[in-house]
Amino acid sequence: MTFLSADQRELFLPLIDGIHDNPPWGAFMRNLVARTYARRAFLVVVLANAPADQAPTVLHVTAPRAANEPPLDMMRLDSLRLHPHSRMRPERVYSLDEMLDYDRPEQLAHQRAVLEEMGIRYGRWLRISARGAADAWLVLAREREDFTGSAVSTMSMIAPHLAAALRTFCALAAQRLQTALAEDSLARIGVGQVAFDVAGHVMAADREAERLLTFSAGSSTTVGRKLQLLPETGRQLEAHCAALASSPEGACAALLLDERRDLWMLLRKSDLTLDGPHAAPAVIGTLRLERYENSAAAIRTIAAVHGLSAREAALAHAITLGESIVEAGRCLGLTTETSRNYSKRIYAKTGTSGQADLVRKLLNGLAPFS
Known part of the structure; x- marks a missing residue:
């Protein structure tokens, strides 16, 4: 035909x-x-x-x-x-x-x-x-x-x-779907990411970064977009991208984007592995906000993963938020002695050796994504 x-x-x-x-x-x-x-x-x-x-x-x-x-x-x-x-x-x-x-x-x-x-x-x-x-x-x-x-x-x-x-x-x-999965997980812990080329142009930005930052005029897929920053901050970003592009793997730099919001970006030499024809980014910029998970869901996750009772899980979760054992127990209506007894059971069930070790284990577990 x-x-x-x-x-x-x-x-x-x-x-x-x-x-x-x-x-x-x-x-x-x-x-x-x-x-x-x-x-x-x-x-x-x-x-x-x-x-x-x-x-x-x-x-x-x-x-x-x-x-x-x-x-x-x-x-x-x-x-x-x-x-x-x-x-x-x-x-x-x-x-x-x-x-x-x-x-x-x-x-x-x-x-x-x-x-x-x-x-x-x-x-x-x-x-x-x-x-x-x-x-x-x-x-x-x-x-x-x-x-x-x-x-x-x-x-x-x-x-x-x-x-x-x-x-x-x-x-x-x-x-x-793959992109949405990754963006959702990162957004739950307050992380946003931007891919830059060697000149500091934005190649891609995830949903959280798009929400937190302001970009130059154009659609989200426009080649050559740049972050809208103070002139000196913009020059620093360009200089960091140029320097990191020619640096060894693992090189990184921190840049204060917005002093008013205390918003920092970690810039690191890109080590992404992409299949097929592609334009590889030179630098990955990462933002991190102080964001807490849904407390009720996090407590249920901690209880399920570590075999804790609801009260024990609530106490463990409160400790990860920076409260002392006594303060956390008081908020849960527990006496000082009961709180300390609970903490011993929590350490035993989670296989941790103390409060700092418990916080490390829980924050590196599933609870922050609940």
């Missing part, structure tokens, strides 16, 4: 660019509706491992002549029990007749009546599979006349390209 420049411009390129849209592939769907003269179209994307109560991603597009009509009722369409989507052969175009239940006349009549009410007299279905990571169903509908052979050929032509785009979309979704 010959690919025209219009195919590249209107269908293939929007499939690539549209991966980053939310929801994805809006321009592709609008162009497909125009190319096939469909009245309505919708794309349903179901990701593997999604919880049962998570609604699938549904993109609904209408032709200009149907712009004022209400969107298709997906729940009603699903209730018709058309040919099971999971049993459709991937990348094969199905006609509406192939989706109907001809084995049961009453069900067939019901399906036809409801579809006509919804303005779907003619339709084409296409299933796309992303090798177990996701499934997608593309549906085009018309009301007055059936689709031409050219329209069906267009659907067949774009099927493998849509499958490749869906696989890429799933890979990016997995990467976003």
Whole structure:
């Protein structure tokens, strides 16, 4: 099949660019509706491992002549029990007749009546599979006349390209999940990070850093962003980045970013290992805020990990916040003697040799992430 420049411009390129849209592939769907003269179209994307109560991603597009009509009722369409989507052969175009239940006349009549009410007299279905990571169903509908052979050929032509785009979309979704996991853990303990190049330009910043810092004008993905700092602080940042880039591994420097907030950044020579083609950062900047975990959740975690009673865990947690054994016990309604007896049991159960050792062990454990 010959690919025209219009195919590249209107269908293939929007499939690539549209991966980053939310929801994805809006321009592709609008162009497909125009190319096939469909009245309505919708794309349903179901990701593997999604919880049962998570609604699938549904993109609904209408032709200009149907712009004022209400969107298709997906729940009603699903209730018709058309040919099971999971049993459709991937990348094969199905006609509406192939989706109907001809084995049961009453069900067939019901399906036809409801579809006509919804303005779907003619339709084409296409299933796309992303090798177990996701499934997608593309549906085009018309009301007055059936689709031409050219329209069906267009659907067949774009099927493998849509499958490749869906696989890429799933890979990016997995990467976003990995990023969210890392950012969430760091944010729970008040850590934010920024990647700098050798000139001090911001290559990337995590969610916590974006919240704490002010950046030069531009979107969060603009190449060449810089931190908005006092002129002298900005010059120091640039000098540190240049020096650390040529320093041995493990080199670091501390920089006061904001005296009013007592906000410091630790700059260290980057030792990140990245797969595939990439621009490696020269320096990683780390921020740290004084942040305390959810006390109730932390106490439950300490109790579960170390086999402590609720009172013992509460006392241990209070000690990690800087309180003495007696002060912590008093807040819990314990006498001095009882507090000291509790502390002995806590040391025994946690395998620690005293208050300082206990604080070290708990702060290096799971409780701060609770």
